[in-house]
Amino acid sequence: MPFIFRKLRIPEVISIDTKIFTDNRGFFEEIYKYSEFKKNGIGERFVQENHSFSKKNVLRGLHYQTRPKAQGKLVRCIHGKIFDVAVDLRKSSPFYLKWVSEILSENNKRQLYIPKGFVHGFCVLSNEAEVIYSCTNEYRKENEAGIRWNDPSINISWPISKPILSEKDMNYPFLKIHEKK
Numbered sequence: 001m002p003f004i005f006r007k008l009r010i011p012e013v014i015s016i017d018t019k020i021f022t023d024n025r026g027f028f029e030e031i032y033k034y035s036e037f038k039k040n041g042i043g044e045r046f047v048q049e050n051h052s053f054s055k056k057n058v059l060r061g062l063h064y065q066t067r068p069k070a071q072g073k074l075v076r077c078i079h080g081k082i083f084d085v086a087v088d089l090r091k092s093s094p095f096y097l098k099w100v101s102e103i104l105s106e107n108n109k110r111q112l113y114i115p116k117g118f119v120h121g122f123c124v125l126s127n128e129a130e131v132i133y134s135c136t137n138e139y140r141k142e143n144e145a146g147i148r149w150n151d152p153s154i155n156i157s158w159p160i161s162k163p164i165l166s167e168k169d170m171n172y173p174f175l176k177i178h179e180k181k
Helices: 034-039 167-171 175-180
Strands: 003-007 014-018 020-023 026-029 048-055 059-065 073-079 081-088 099-105 111-114 118-124 128-135 144-146
Antiparallel strands (some): 014 111
């Protein structure tokens, strides 16, 4: 099997390691196979793929899409190294407001599946990083939402002290403000 699926502390968030086939030409890896993913609890299809480039200490997030365009994401870092975070926003979940993280890098080739109902963010640990993520729904600006990266009700232990943020990410509301809307 070319994949190893590992459920994290929040079991709907799944870390995926791929098998790398190497020879004198380089390497080959399967990064997605619907039948294998479905067998392991990831049955949604991906309909949009995004690619970002960021410099060291850039923090992107915390982002999500609201219904009816909520998105599940399959995230991987193809260059560099990131600290990737998923926060459970499902009010009915025993893991509500809990977060999990994984280090994704070009070296470990690990992927992280983040289902609908979660907010997502990452920070760059290397000098630069390129991240590709596939989404289960297409992006729509009117469904774009976010939470402040340093929200005290979530209390993520980011591994960087002075993140570089977009103006939008700096101004997202804290969760208590957000929930009142």
